[in-house]
Amino acid sequence: MPVPKRKRSRARRDSRFANKGIKAKALATCRNCGSTLEPHQVCAQCGHYKGVKVMVTKLERMIKRGQTRKAQQEKMQARQKTEPTPAAE
Numbered sequence: 001m002p003v004p005k006r007k008r009s010r011a012r013r014d015s016r017f018a019n020k021g022i023k024a025k026a027l028a029t030c031r032n033c034g035s036t037l038e039p040h041q042v043c044a045q046c047g048h049y050k051g052v053k054v055m056v057t058k059l060e061r062m063i064k065r066g067q068t069r070k071a072q073q074e075k076m077q078a079r080q081k082t083e084p085t086p087a088a089e
């Protein structure tokens with residue numbers, strides 16, 4: 001019958017049980033969009049907390065940035081059409 005050559009140290013033995021007490025993380029659902037999130041955290045998907053909008057999400061920031069850029073580009077193009085550049089004269 002095979003027998004272990006050496007005694008397993010306390011550290012090695014106890015490290016086996018180190019993960020025993022870990023429980024699965026409690027999860028809550030967003031009241032606004034229904035996505036899964038940690039309890040007492042603002043929803044990263046929609047920026048709501050307890051059904052109230054409290055934060056601007058990354059996606060919303062990106063959308064707003066794109067809109068402002070587009071508006072600026074349109075303004076520049078309109079200015080170029082009305083005012084010819086001094087080099088062209």
Ligand SMILES: [Zn+2]
Pocket residue numbers: 030031032033034035043044045046047048
């Ligand atoms: Zn949400």
